[in-house]
Amino acid sequence: MPTYDAVVIGAGLAGLSAGIGLAEAGARVFVAGKGMGATHWAHGGVDVGDVEALSRRRGHPYARFGDAVGPALTAHLARLAAAGLPYRGSPGDTPRLVPTAVGGLRPAAILPEAQAAGLQPWAGGEGLLMLGIDRFKDVWAQMAARNLARQRWPDGPAEVRWAVAELPWVERLHNLTALELARLFDDPDWRARALAQVRAALPDGTWRIGLPAVLGLARHAEVFAEARETLGAPIFEIPSLPPSVPGIRLFEALRERLLAAGGRFQFGFGVVKVERSADHVVAVHTQGASRTLRLAASEFVLATGGIAGGGLRATADGMISERVFGLAVEAPPQAEWLVDDPLAEQPLESAGVRVDARLRPAGVRNVRVIGSMLAGQRYLSERCGDGVALASAQRAVQLLSARSAWSSVRNVAS
C-alpha cells in the first residue's frame, strides 16, 4: 500500500504549487526538495511570456496547456494575497517596461505590489529617483540612473535622477547584503530611523522612487506601507543580486501554505534511487543521513527544473540526462547548444523532457513532468518560465485529482 498519494520532486515554483494544489485537493502529498534555489534566485514577479503566440508554436508546452495559464495565475495570486503577499496585474495584461538594478528595462505584467509602481506609463512631469543605499554594493543608483537616461523608454519618466541614503548602524555589519537590510527593515525602531534618513536624502520634486528590494521579510507588508507613507511618494522595489528578497518572501508564503494544507515538506536530500515495476514507478528514495527515505506513492510529479535548476545534467561529452528517472531528453546537438552572444536566446534552453497531453513522459505511466523540465520552451528568453510552472502544476493537479479518488488516507496507511 503506497504511503503517499503523490510525491512531488522539486521545491521551486512548480513543485511547491503542485504540492499545495494536491494537498488542498485532499491528497497525501510529500514534496522533496534537494536544496533551495529557483525562488531564491528569481525576481519575485510572475513572467508568463506571450501566451497567445507561444501557444501557437509547435512543441511549446503552451501548445498543450496555454489555456491553463490564466486560471492557474488567478489561483496563484489569490493564494499569495491570502498569505499577505499581494501582487498587481492579471492574466492577459500587456507587459510594460520596468527598470532593473543595472539601469536596463525589462517587460513585466505581474509584479508584487511593492514592485508595481515601476511600471509604465509615467505621468507628465513625473520623474524617477533611483535611490541607492550607502555601503550596499549590489545596486549602484548612479550607474543605474545614467543607464536609464539612455534607454528608449516610451511613456517613461520626465527625468531620471539618483540619490544615495546613509542608513543607521549598517557600518557595523561585516557585509551589507539585501538580506541583512531586509531584516533590519523588519525591526520597527531601526526602520523609523532609516526611513527618516531616506526622506532627508530626497531631492525636491515629484518623484517615483525606485529602491533596492529590501523592504522587510517577515513584516514586508507593514514595512512597505510605512515606507510609502513616510516618503510621501510612490515607491517601488527593484530586485538585485541573489539572494532575492522578493523570492524568499514568495518561497516562505508557499511553504507556509503547503504545511497548512497538510502537505509534508523536506529539503536537503535528492532522489538517489527509483523503484519501478514494468511501466510505472513504485517509489523513489531520497538520500538520508545513513539509509535512504523510501517514498512510495501512486503518482509522482517531477519538478526538478532544467539545467540551471539541476534537473538536467549536461556533460562535456554532449550528453544531457534527466537526473531522477533517467527520462529521454530532447535537446539540440551539442554543436548548437550555445551561441556566442551571451544575452541572445540559447538553443540549449529548449532542452527538456517531451510529454503527452497528460504530462506523462514516454514509457512511464505515473510520472507527470512540470515546470522548466518540459521540452520546447526557452524559459529565460521567452520569459515564460513562471507561466509554464504554474499552468503545468495546475494541470497536473487536475489530472491527478480527476483520476484518483484520493484514498483519503490521512493516516500513514491503513
Added chain:
Amino acid sequence: MTFRDAANREFPPFSTDGCIKCNVCNTVCPVARVTDLFPGPKYEGPQGQRFRVDGEASPDGSVDWCSGCGICTRACPTGVLIAETNNRARASMVATRGTSLRNRLISDTDLLIRLGVPIAPLANFGLRNRLLRWIGEKLLGVARRGPLHLFARRTFTSWWRRRPAVAVEPSAERAVVFFHGCAVNGFEPDLGRDAVEILERNGLSVIVPKQECCGLPFISNGLYDQARRKARANLAVLADYARRGYRIVGTSTSCTHALKAEYREMLDLDDADARAVADATWDICELLVELHDEGRLDTRFGPMPMDLPYHPPCQLKSHGIGTPAMDLFALVPGLRAVDSNHDCCGAAGTYGLKVERWQIAQDVGRGLFDKVRASGASVAACDSETCRWQIESSTGVRTRHPIEILAESYRVYAAG
C-alpha cells in the same frame, strides 16, 4: 553528481568547490538572522575554507558563533557540506587555541550525570536556586536562565538493571538495541521507560548494552579528541550488534544523528564499524513508521483530543527521514498536530546554555516560542532533548517527546 547525491558517501569530502556563491545558505542561517557576530555560513564555509590550512588555526574566530544546526547544508542547492566544514574549522581552532573550562564541563554529560544524579536533591536545589545560578554564570559562564534540566533521582540504567534479566538474548528480528543517550539516562528516564514500553508492545524486546554519551556535545564544542573517545567506546559495543542484524534505536534525534552521520562526517571514523552502526541506527519514530508500513504497528491508540504544536528539530531534519512523528500523531484519534514551520529553537545542544550566546538562542527561537504560546496548547512536542528544554523554559508550555504522547495515547486506550 554532488556529494549529498553520492550513493556511497565518502568522508570527509572536500565539497566547497561546489559553491556557486548563491547565498542561499546565508538566507536560511538562523544565527546570522539575529546577530552580526556571525557573518553567515557562506563566508565562514566555502569562502573561509580557502584561508584554512590543515593543522593550523582558522584565521577568523567568528566561525565559533555557528550553532551547528545544519540548515545551511540542507539548503545548499549544489550539495556543499557547509555546516560540517564549519564544525571542522571550529575543531581545528579549539585544537590549536584550546577552549574554556565551561565548554569542557558542559560537554561532558556523562561526568555531570555521574556527579549530579547521586546527589540529585542537592544538585537540583542548586539548579533551581537563583543565587547559585547567578554565581554559576559569573564564575563559569553558564547562563543563569539557560535551559538546564533537573537531574533524575535515579538513572534510566539503574531502573533497567532492576528489571528481570532475560535468560536468552532475543534474535535480531525480534529485538532492538536501545541507545538511550545521556538525556534519557540522567535527566528524563521516564521517556526511556515509555520508549521501552512502546517497543515491547510492538513485539520488540529491548537490549540495553553498556554505552556512553554519543559525544555530540564534544563535537559541537570542537573537542574532537574527547568525542572520538566516546565514539570509539560506543562503536566497540554497538558494531557487534549491528553486524548481527540488530537495529539500534534512540529517542534522541541528536544522538542517533551522531551515530548515523557525525562520527563519519566530522570525526573521520569512517571504518567498517562506523558504517555498520550508521546503517543499523534508527530514530524511534522512524522505526515505528516502518513497522506501520509493514502492518506491524499496534494502532490501538486512545483518543487525545487536543491541538499539539510540534517542532521538528534541526537534528531530525538532518536525518532525511521526513517528519515521522507527524505520521504517528495522525494515527491518534482527535490529535491535531501542527508543524511549527520554524527553523530552529536556538538551543542547539549546549549553545543556548552559554552566557554570551543565551540571548542569541532566545532570538533564534522567538518565532517558535510565539507560535507555541499563541496556540494556547498546554503541551508541545519535539524530538530532541535540549530543544524540548529550551521550548519549555522559554514558553512555560510543557514540551514532551512524541513517544511520550504516543505512550499516553496507548494508556488511554488501555484504560478503555
